[in-house]
Amino acid sequence: MGIPGGQSPFFHVKPRVKQHWLVIAVSLAAYLVDNSVLAQSASGLDPSSHPVDQASKRRKASDRAEKLRIGLATSPRAPAPAPNPGAPFEKRARADRATQTRTQKRVDPFARYDNLREKGVWFNIPGAVDTIDQDKGGLRSALADVGIGYIGWTHNSFANNLLPNAARSTIANQLYMGQNPTFASANFMIVTYDLSRLGVSEGQIVLGAEQQHWTWDRPGPDRVGLNTLAYYQTFFDKTLELKLGYLRNQNEFTGTLFGGITGSNMSALFQGGMSTNAAPTPAVNLKYNFDRGLYNKASVQRSISPDGPYVQVTENPTGLNWSTPHAGILLIDEAGYKSKAAPGVPDTWLRAGVGFNTSRYTSLTDPKRRRESGNNFHYIAADRQFWQNAPDGTPSRGIYAASPSWKLRRT
Template sequence: MAAEYSYTLMPRRKQSWLFVAVSLAAYQVDNSVLGQTTRALDPNTPAVDQATGRTAFDRAEKLRIDLAVNPPAPAPALSRGVPFEKRGGADRAAQTRTQKPVDPSARYDNLREKGVWFNIPGPADTIAQDKGGGRSALADIGIGYAAWTHNSFANNLLPNAARSPIANQLYMGQNPTFASANFLIVTYDLSRFGISDGQIVLGIEQQYSTWDRPGPNRVGLNTLAYYQTFFDRAVELKLGYLRNQNEFTGTLLGGITGSNMSALFQAGMSTNATPTPTVNLKYNFDDRLYNKASVQRSISPDGAYAHITENPIGLNWSTANAGILLVNEAGYKSKAAAGLPDTWLRAGVGLNSSRYTSFADPKQPRESSNNFHYLAADRQFWQSDAGGTPSRGIYGGLSIMGAPADVNKIGRYYELRLYAKGAFDSRPSDLISLVASKTIWSKFAVNAALAKGQLAHRDTTAITGTYTAHLAPGIYAAVGLSYIHNPTSITHTPQNEHALNLLISTLILF
């Protein structure tokens, strides 16, 4: 049986697309701006980088990807609300005739992490698959696992790039920058004991970078969660040490670019490197319309760098000055089908009781709370293989995020994106993306820099194009170029007003 699974498993391309998109996107994009934000809030470090140096580890970061938010049902479960009835021999024969062949990899669906807005690819899209039968043996006792490594490189190709000692580096790519994030997620199926869709999830993460401003190197907890559903899957409950970047918003996109969530991280949302105690509750009005709410212990109001420094393993209940973050997201999500384009609309708000330092009056004691809002939409415009793989085609999307400028370094973030999944018949699992973004910096922080006689800018603009190739089961490689006007945050020198970053990334799933 082990050999049989090894040779018959077929890639689930749509699920792989979303996971690869998020993993590469989050890891490359979100953390350069996050690095700037956390460094700006850390009184012991100078100002830092921008949203589009695009590399680092969130380790989404963002791992950050475009699948149904609802967790898949164990095969061969039927659709929600459609009970299976035993019938006479004629009916059973009719069912047998109309039943589609069972995908051998479907037995692992119930072992993937549930509650996140993406699905990690199944064994078919890994290097190991089920060679030797080890994965099957674990699945037989209810254990599933996913392991992957994401490695990336960024380098400014422009002459006179104002190279600096690593300790004084201001953005990803100013010096040739390498980063690596490695993950192991293990799940245990509780539905075998009669708990509806029940699951325990344990994840660990190791991250390393030659430039640590987005967050120091660490080995620690990624997630420790309990999940189950109620009322015929109308309600989903997930609690534990969670990283809400994988539970809300969605970084949807192919390649090494993606929706930048740093505007939300600075306002307290947890990341892959900063899991915090959380309770998430989602209500599914039907198969497409949902509302998801969260009560989360905020990450440090001084940012991810300060949070990881104080809590590197990730098991602390809280960090200094951190309060409670309330998040709510309403959305509509429909999966691609023949003649039905893939669509995801979502909007959310967050309220944070943490004690932030005010940029408007930094001499005052900490007393300011925080909040954020976001709106995002992604829509498939054209299906290139509606009858075969309907998720293949051309997509467009936008994101708008905002937070109060008096306590956040990033006041607003705008993004437009165009991307294609499986654009070429000869390369049906590849991704192409083009992303334009603008980050608006806090007017209070900008004015304070100008008052000190520093060169300062009020916004950063970036245009990034990437191509992600699926080279073999479990192996992806991406290459891209990102032009950034003002790659640093707020302050700059005449030598670092522009950057043209070469981005190279690999994702390997085991």
């Protein structure tokens, strides 16, 4: 048995028993200590090796350790750990990049309310982010959690003819808005319920109320009543859209908001029987969406009074009556192309429509004649965006040009 250091073991047994056992104990202790040191120096090597010569064992252990160090230093797969003074900066940079990525993917907190806007109308109802209250107090989010959305707005106008020779008149004899100082106010509240929670594809129930006031009674009159009560649903992956109930088709067809309030307007279509915000009527609308923005939309609507919106509101101020005297059925069909604004893609809307009304109208040439049916109208309109203010932010903002044209004919 070898002893490290090249020394050979020497046992000298003396006749005395105590010395004999002392020598054996010292030799055994030295052997155990040397083996422990050797095992620690060769840590990580093959533990099954058991060389005879201790010096040879030390040399082999040293050679293997050296080869191991060289292999670790030259292997690209397992680089030796070494202190890196730039590590804290690299970790910080990675953390900043991760934070930036999370910020870019952050969801718009108001996007959850988009599906709660009224569906089927041609204009974009302002979203929650564009309202005054937004989600103050958590009311909007609490209602959205149970599928309810809402929007309220007020529309106010004032007109006055400032020309020096403007003819004034009494209120009873006023002929147009602004002939005398004229103020008008219309206030709406619309509530929606999301039926997709119940498995109805894109389904929605819409309930709205309207209040209006005019200082000149003729365009009015004052009223508080129903604005809309509608059911909406899509079929075949939004290819077909159905909307029925008490509708105001001025927001479903043609594409203008003026509606006889001020200046040049679509009052000819109202004379043709189309329902308005102040005069909703029972209707069924069906829209078929072709590829590439082409569509066709048809409606079977109970006409408003053939004597005009004023008589309609006077005879049915709440809007809940099924019909008014002399009112018939209005059939509308509109075909068009619509492409919403996107970054670098301008908003475009081209449409043309026709309407046929079975209501019994008074003859314009001879008011004493018996009422007759057979009123119809047609229209063509185009809207085109020519410049985008913020293509990457809100591409719908910009400069537009519009060219509406409609014609009413009584037979």
